[in-house]
Amino acid sequence: MYAFDLARPTSVADALKALQEEDAQPLAGGQTLVPTLKARLAAPSTLVSLRGISEMQGVCHDDQGRIHIGAATTHAAVEREVAKDYPGLAALAGQIGDPAVRNRGTIGGSLANNDPSACYPAAALGSGATIVTNAREIPADDFFEGMFTTVLEEDELIFSVRFPVPKVSAYAKFAQPASRFALTGVFVAQFDDGVRVAVTGASEDGVFRWSEAEDALGRDFSADAVAGLSVPAEGMIGDLHGTPEYRAHLVGVMTRRAVAAAG
Amino acid sequence: MTKVSMTVNGKPATAEAKGNTLLVDYLREGLGLTGTHVGCDTSQCGACVVHVDGEAVKACSIFALEAEGAEITTIEGMAAPDGTLSAIQQAFQDYHGLQCGFCTPGMVMSAAALLKENPRPSEQEVRDYLEGNLCRCTGYHNIVRAIMAASGQESAVAAE
Incomplete structure (x- = not known):
């Protein structure tokens, strides 16, 4: 690792101030960033740890029944705290990485990093969540801009994530057995006004909504309703773990499994 | 270098750490607690798992400064003081x-x-x-x- 200073602010205001420094970078749970630093793929001057900021921690509900999750809330805490109110989201959080990773990794860090195989982007997009930053509120539909890219500005920090709660939902993940990332993962959520289907791990553009499946499931929420649908292999990720054709096939399979599990 | 203190296996501990000192290096090199192992250095193997405030954490994937003031339990803290294994x-x-x-x-x-x-x-x-x-x-x-x-x-x- 290159040398850097570690700042530990206890308020969002102090964190934003510390991030003004040239080449400063936020540190959330560090479960992706620390290995990246070890590989010398990043060279920040200062890392600004967000862990000590109590206003970015925890889960609460608003009077419209939506769930607000602080950006620095760990996967393990989300798994515990939304188990009753949003079991589909809790189950997704409980499948990320391994237990030690879930005790440190955070929802804000995962969304900001937008790894094309991460689980949380599928939950945010599939729920129609809103990403609340220090500057604005960003609908998940506008947030993800492709592999490892989001609309977040340099000095913008995710403060919390606001989830509307669907009637039913489920996440079906085909895990890459070594990394536990999604080789392909599909999050399906049924709301009063329609169904959302978000796919992670498959596309070279990162997480995406499968609108054809959404329409079909809006008419008939059953695995059979999407049995005849498929996505093209073009634009899917191809690597040693799976070809684009394989991933395109998995999109259909995991969508059906998610619907069956949700139903 | 700054002095970083935490409670390790029930006892107060202090050692020097830099911004980029990993918790596992603080434990092994700063405190001489070499029971916590570094198997891969890529955060994949779990040989460095310790408990930070009661939760399992990979000590190679957090910085010592992040654990300042925390309660740490390492493998050295698992047996009773007389050596009786857990x-x-x-x-x-x-x-x-x-x-x-x-x-x-x-x-x-x-x-x-x-x-x-x-x-x-x-x-x-x-x-x-x-x-x-x-x-x-x-x-x-x-x-x-x-x-x-x-x-x-x-x-x-x-x-x-």
């Missing part, structure tokens, strides 16, 4: 849950975290919980047996 450690010995032993500190710390939150896990729950702990001697079966035995369920795992 139930999990004893079960690893009884059920041959280690071959080379390199992954064992992380396995024991993960197992302890599991049994704290789920005192009588199923065999599948044990295997799921050990997802982040790699054993390259391929000793998983006996590790799982040891953890099942430590939870008072030795008969629950089929013999090989």
Whole structure:
């Protein structure tokens, strides 16, 4: 690792101030960033740890029944705290990485990093969540801009994530057995006004909504309703773990499994 | 370098750390607690698992400064002061849950975290919980047996 200073602010205001420094970078749970630093793929001057900021921690509900999750809330805490109110989201959080990773990794860090195989982007997009930053509120539909890219500005920090709660939902993940990332993962959520289907791990553009499946499931929420649908292999990720054709096939399979599990 | 203090295995501890000093290096080099192992340095193997404020964490994936003031438990804190092994450690010995032993500190710390939150896990729950702990001697079966035995369920795992 290159040398850097570690700042530990206890308020969002102090964190934003510390991030003004040239080449400063936020540190959330560090479960992706620390290995990246070890590989010398990043060279920040200062890392600004967000862990000590109590206003970015925890889960609460608003009077419209939506769930607000602080950006620095760990996967393990989300798994515990939304188990009753949003079991589909809790189950997704409980499948990320391994237990030690879930005790440190955070929802804000995962969304900001937008790894094309991460689980949380599928939950945010599939729920129609809103990403609340220090500057604005960003609908998940506008947030993800492709592999490892989001609309977040340099000095913008995710403060919390606001989830509307669907009637039913489920996440079906085909895990890459070594990394536990999604080789392909599909999050399906049924709301009063329609169904959302978000796919992670498959596309070279990162997480995406499968609108054809959404329409079909809006008419008939059953695995059979999407049995005849498929996505093209073009634009899917191809690597040693799976070809684009394989991933395109998995999109259909995991969508059906998610619907069956949700139903 | 700054002096960083935390409680390690129930005792106050202080050692110097830089911004980029990992918790595992603080423990091994700063405090001489070399029971916590670095197997991969890529955050994948789990040999460095310790408990930070009661939760299993990979000590190679957090910085020492982030743990300032925290309660840390390492493998050195598992046995009683007179050397009597903890139930999990004893079960690893009884059920041959280690071959080379390199992954064992992380396995024991993960197992302890599991049994704290789920005192009588199923065999599948044990295997799921050990997802982040790699054993390259391929000793998983006996590790799982040891953890099942430590939870008072030795008969629950089929013999090989």
